[in-house]
Amino acid sequence: MENVYKLTEEQKDQLVGQTWDGVQYFNPTQDADGNWFISVEEVNGCTHQGANEWIHELPLIPYNPVVTEFPI
DSSP: OOEEEEEOHHHHHHHTTOBSSSSSBOOOEEOTTSOEEEOHHHHHTOOOTTTHHHHTTSOEEEOOOOOOOOOO
16 A cells, blocks of 8 residues: 655645645645645655755655546
8 A cells, every 4th residue: 555645734735836856846635534645755855945844754644545436
């Protein structure tokens, strides 16, 4: 099972529109449990000055994807 880093809604709001490596933007997303999260790659590659102090201390949680069934 894949893991992701859990965000509070306030942390999510701080990251929206910000780049994590100077090029790629953070992509906070909600899982099936309503948790906001970012990927392991975003955290490991983070060079953003404002987030780098706290982002590496986020809790790691199992990823629970939202499943959407489309009619056939």
